[in-house]
Amino acid sequence: MSARRATGGGLIDRSQPIRFTFDGKTYTGYAGDTLASALLANGVTLVGRSFKYHRPRGIFTAGIDEPNALVTVLKDGVREPNIPATGIEIYDGLTAESQNRFPSLEFDLAAVNQLAGPLFSAGFYYKTFMGPVIGPLKGTRFWMFCEHFIRRAAGLGRAGYEKDPVRYEKMNAFCDVLVVGAGPAGLMAATEAAKAGKRVILAEQDPRLGGSANWSGEEIGGKKATEWAEVKAAELTALDNVQILTRTTVWGYYDGNNLAAIERVTDHLPAAPIGVPRHRHWSIRAGTVVLATGALERPLVFPGNDRPGVMLAGAAERYAREFGVLPGEKIAVFTNNDSAYRAAAALKEAGAAIVAIIDVRPEISPAARALAEQAGIAPLTGHAVTDTVGKRLTKVMVQHFDAATGRLSGDPRPIEADCLVVSGGWSPAIHLASQAGGAPVWDGKLQAFLPPEPNQKWVGAGAFTGALTTAEALSTGRDAGLKATGKKASRVKLPEVAAPALDPFPAAVFEIKAKGKAFVDLQHDVTADDVRLAHREGFVSVEHLKRYTTLGMATDQGKTSNVPGLAIMADARGLPIEKVGTTRFRPPFSPISIGSLAAERHWRFKPDRLTPMHDWHVKRRARMMEAGLWHRPMIYGEPGETVEQAYAREAAAVRRSVGICDVSTLGKIAVKGPDAAGFLDHVYTNVFSTLPVGKARYGLMLREDGIAFDDGTTWRLGEHEFLMTTTTANAGKVMQHLEYYLDVVWPQLKVHVTSVTDQWAGAAVAGPNARKVLQACVTGTAVDNETLPHMGIVHGEIAGAPVMICRLSFSGELAYEVYCGAGHGRHVWEALMAAGEPFGITPYGLEALGALRIEKGHVTGAEIDGRTTARDLYLDWMLSKKKPFIGSALMDREGQIDWSRLRLVGVISLDGRPLGGGAHIVEKADGNGLGTSIGHVTASCYSPALQKYIGLALVRGGKARHGTRAFLSDPLRKRFGQVEIVSHHFFDPEGKRLHG
């Protein structure tokens, strides 16, 4: 056995055993374990297969930087692939699988890819599959042949197709100070800011606060560092002005100090409590941000560095101290810096044998030497690991190494080890600072990129700044907290730290050049030779390097590989690393769930907007349809009726007797003020200032460019009070249009506009018997022709509810729009239905409404489509010559009055078949029904009045084509046929019926 649970130690709860399953086998861990630590504790060191070569891979890190140990978690019936085992907290019943292997992790057929390694070098896809077909194994056609097999063989995990049933949520938060990272620096910064009375949010990606204090083995303030962190956490938790978010990764830094975070609320639980989301997406608006995100350890690049059993030294230290787990029994250490010595001492203390410490440096610090003594071994300085041996690690090969020249000398010798822990130095986790703006700055001493100068309100602290010791973390954390508060004097005492005085600076060694595959990017199987190949082929820019080799891509985004990759490219180019540069970081810092971004909008992209009569319609079995956000009745179908039969019946009932339609959705805007009438004269093409109180007028609006914008009736309710109605679709746009002109163009006008769409329920009562229906139920006013003439308005009551009635018609029949308070809408509607019963009153939906208006040739948004002018629609009679109005300056441009414009006509199907909206009209059709388009159908229906299929169309020449024949050409729907072009006024062109 290699890896195992140590007999003691760790912050896990050994009294709480937890059972979980990996690849179908059940294991036991403890509360506080990650899947990675629990697998190691059970001796499982092979956990995955690599992306391209299917090489066996083990656990490499202990955190979100994990490139190898990606697993698929099965929960709530859903497969979620590519989750790092190092970030999964185990719970009873956790089920996880390894990925990218067939038939099993131990025996993976695709491992044969390793034999074809040279074929799969950088640029393989570009070279093999792009470009013209040359020979049998080149080009796009070859790709189409190979794609299926390659996609099966390469890749990471496989997502399922099941709908994700769990809940995701969004949360908005505001704070004076956001502290990202709750290690010693973050805890100090949060404490300082909190004690200054600031509202603080402290976000930590791990379940436990403390960061490195949980595994450093140091003492802070005379206590074990873990205990110090616990005390600090308890202090902060007790404060009302501090909000602590654990299991929360701040992953995006946007403009205006707006940061995005994901809280993994229930991933660690077997089941989510009622109403509790799995993930919560946080939008945090912070006054100041303290970035205390720590540093990520880098590996060294050498042949065999990907073998199961090879692990970062800091990770091994963490497994030993935080989880009480030994990643091996006989552990070798390979390093270019002092920090690995601390890991060696920790592993020794936990019960492992340290078989070697191989250090590329010729000299090491006294503190490191003392730690080596604690580990019971004399370090092999001036040496390097040149290879590893074993399916799972059994030996490492070691050779003399000159750090100054990078040369190996002497013969390699084996050292038996089942685990090799590696450290290549530390890279500050500057991702958020980079996202905030600015280029990272290379530090030659640390051999790492440091954060740029802030160009947003953030302050750095701790290892993030390159200050790698705990004492520096505490002091920079306190200073950052102080700076964030804008105060001068600190309220927090700096605790003493008892820690070895390690040398923080690594040797500038990134790669050991020896024979064999040396991996730079473990997740994407990018080797040092791939980087050099990219250089030879001219892809020398870091951006090109990334894209050509895929270095730094995928779920880990190169957290362990970026700097070694750059160093190898710099070496190939003969330039210092700072001259080669680095890619910028972009969100997210680590993978996030798409569910958390969609959150409550998942499957609910827009809210349901309901009229006051909605429930009545539903009860009446209306088939509802969406019109923008509104839900409107399409038809009130009878059993067995088709849509066409239903709307034809409804429309015929309107023409024959009386119908009722819910028009509550029409936009309604109260326009009030001493300048209201003059304002409407500007807004509409026709005059409204002459409209008497108690009358309504149809109005047309143009856009500034002279194109028709919207139409509707506006009612004058008082000398300085109008009720404007708009089309349902354009209500919001018209409101914005009016507000813009009042705020920006004519601020001197005393006019208020307020949306009252929801104030009024509206019912259109239309048909020859409409007046009789009103007479039967309206009180407080007469509704005869004298009292209520066409476009007249009266006020009265229906069944005790106040109503306002305007006589106007969209259907061409004698018709009224009855408005009442929305809360009385259903009451009034039912009263109208009862009053109409003797006349067979028929509710009609949008389809019938459409048929009635097409018969009359009334335009809607289908014709006012953002391209037509008033003249195109034969509404030029509404263009006042007495006053300017919005659009009047440009409406007569040459192109707007050109003879060839598409203009409104009616079309009648001559083959007795329906016409389709959007179908083209062609003058002459070839044998396939195709020809040059002269226009298109905008709306069509079966006309019960004409008993024909008719439509409105926009056709070149318009009226001039009346009486001619043309062809309908609708190749998409395979509908071709002859049509007659006629006037768009199909029915009652004189308008006699609306006058009753």
Added chain:
Amino acid sequence: MVERESPLGAAFRPGRHGNLSAGPGLRISEVTPSGIAEAAAWPGMKAALAEVISSVTALSLSAEPNTGDVGPESSAFSIGPQRFLVTGGADLPARLAAALPLEIGTVTDLSHGRTAIRIEGARAGWVLSKLFAIDFHAEAFPLTEGRATVHHDIFAQIQRISPNGFDIYVFRSFARAFWLELCEAAEEVGYEVAG
């Protein structure tokens, strides 16, 4: 007088719902007042408008942004430049309109057009923060003040009526959709719908 119908319909389910492991963390109710009016002033006249509203409602208002007041019969809060939302009895819009000279501004009756939903309880700010990108902390959103904001497509005007209580005014046509979203957001902390 005909009773006004609630827009919430079957979505209104009195009783306790959601995660009640710690008891309901919230109480949600529909509290649409009989009279709701938007009172708007001409530029520079907001203080005069505030005075008129105060004279009609006995509320104490100023011309400051976000200002508001809550009384036993009425409430009012600023909903934008020169504008207040005022609530009270059924005759409030008419009384306000009668008291407000055209030289100062105008009044628009919205009694049927807006629905007021009250959310009260220790977790009210938490739940509302799921829906609105505004700061519900008492320092940022003091008692009686108002905010005009939006939840996705749903426009909302919110007044803090108590340390842990908010009245949310939404367009009537969106009220049911908003109510359902609010209830869903409140499931985590458990809620009681007051009948």
